[in-house]
Amino acid sequence: MFPLDATSIDKSLPVPVSTQLHGLLSYILSHGDMAYGTKLPSVRQLAADLNIAPMTVSQVYQDLRDAGLIEMKRGLGAFTARDPHARLHEDQPINALRADIDELLGKAEHLGVSPMALLSMVTAQVQMRKPRSGLxxxxxxxxxxxxxxxxxxxxxxxxxxxxxxxxxxxxxxxxxxxxxxxxxxxxxxxxxxxxxxxxxxxxxxxxxxxxxxPSEKTRQALASLDPRTKIAAVTHFKDFIAIMRPSIREFAPHVAEIRVTWSSAPDLNQTIAECDVVIFATGADEVAGLARPGMRCFEYRHSxxxxxxxxxxxxxxxxxxxxxxxxxxxxxxxxxxx
Missing domain, CATH: 3.40.50 (Rossmann fold)
Structure with a gap:
């Protein structure tokens, strides 16, 4: 996931700094791979890193806490409230079968039964043993x-x-x-x-x-961009305008010029006219119709x-x-x- 530094917040945009920071942090916490309990920078440290007021960071942290994305511990600071790699606890009943499954796979391999054939046999046996219950x-x-x-x-x-x-x-x-x-x-x-x-x-x-x-198709499209490309990055939600530049640079670090805006911005047409490629966030699909003929235009899609x-x-x-x-x-x- 991309780092946070003084370039993460664009004060030239007519979007409040607090809105940009909230969107940036909520994106990182929702789509990133930070483990549960990871300590976030202190209010003062993050404010200094981003060159913004500590009060702004403090309010954004409170909003993220209310959204269930972080935990605030008195005297200790802010911590991530989610684990993107969470699995069922090791004491769950299914884990007691791991050794048996491994043994069954080994026996099937010895007998020349492919894993797919074994899976089909198990599935058929399950269907015969008890009724299915669709959800x-x-x-x-x-x-x-x-x-x-x-x-x-x-x-x-x-x-x-x-x-x-x-x-x-x-x-x-x-x-x-x-x-x-x-x-x-x-x-x-x-x-x-x-x-x-x-x-x-x-x-x-x-x-x-x-x-x-980010989807595999999006990552490939970003990686294939020419380093000289001038990108117009467009989002539907103003809240997430700050994540467009770092999200693109995560997979296209070789591209230097990225101009960010939103789909209802008054200077949208001008921004697109001055760029070579349009990348729009999901929900800003109408932007594709503003690209000139032959201009590369694609969605930054997640999956x-x-x-x-x-x-x-x-x-x-x-x-x-x-x-x-x-x-x-x-x-x-x-x-x-x-």
């Missing part, structure tokens, strides 16, 4: 098009009889019916930085926040972190399935951390 899953997204893509990626780790419904955050805010659908769902999925907002709208919902990372899907979502859904068939009664510990 009712809701994904709360921000924009319909990207959300459909996210859901398709998530479906790869779901059972065939699981059902996934998409609900946009704005729809959730406006519609009692949408909130009721979330309340009735077996689990509601959303982004880490939107978890507290969704939970406040539907307090009774069983919520699981998933970590998202669900496969580690979170495999190590957090899959075990948790397995627990829910067992719960629906009466095999377990308690919520799993440690499964809701993304």
């Amino acid at each position: 009712n899953i809701v994904f709360v997204g921000l924009f319909p098009g990207p959300t459909r893509d996210y859901v398709e990626e998530i479906k790869r780790v779901l059972a065939a009889d699981d059902q996934v419904r998409m609900i946009m955050l704005e729809q959730l805010k406006a519609s009692p019916e949408a909130r009721e659908q979330c309340a009735r769902a077996d689990v509601v999925l959303t982004f880490v930085h939107r978890e507290m907002e969704v939970q406040a709208l539907v307090p009774e919902a069983r919520l699981l926040a998933l970590r998202f990372i 669900p972190d496969q580690g979170a899907l495999e190590n957090v979502l899959v075990p948790y859904l397995a627990h829910l399935r067992r719960s629906k068939t009466g095999e377990v009664e308690k919520e799993p510990t440690g499964a809701l951390v993304s």
Whole structure:
């Protein structure tokens, strides 16, 4: 994840410094790989590093605490409140089977049975032993098009009889019916930085926040840019304007000139006209229509972190399935951390 320094905040932008810092830190905490309990810079240290007022940093830290992204410990400072690599605790029942699974794999290899054939045999045996219980899953997204893509990626780790419904955050805010659908769902999925907002709208919902990372296609597109390229980086949300430059430089450190703006900025057309490439954040798709013919233009797209899907979502859904068939009664510990 990109570092924080004096270049992280652009005071020339008509966007408050506090808004830029909040978006920058919430992005790092939601999409980065900082382990749970990592100590953040002190208020004074971060203020000095960014050349901004300590009061601004203090208020942003309080807002991040209220959003559930950091913990404040009196006399000690601020710490990350999430572990993006969290797995089920080692004392979970499934871990007691690891040695047996390893032995079974070894026996299958000795007999010339491929892992895929063995998997098919186990799956068939499971289906014969007990009834399947499909899950009712809701994904709360921000924009319909990207959300459909996210859901398709998530479906790869779901059972065939699981059902996934998409609900946009704005729809959730406006519609009692949408909130009721979330309340009735077996689990509601959303982004880490939107978890507290969704939970406040539907307090009774069983919520699981998933970590998202820059997609492989985005990383490849950034790495392929010519060093002489002049980039217009456009975001839909002013809150996240500060993350555009460092996010691009993380995968295109060789590109020197990056101009950042937002999709409704008065100088948007001029910024694009003066650049060679347009990179827009998800949700600012209309910007693509402003690029001149032949101008390279692509989306900075995120995708669900496969580690979170495999190590957090899959075990948790397995627990829910067992719960629906009466095999377990308690919520799993440690499964809701993304």
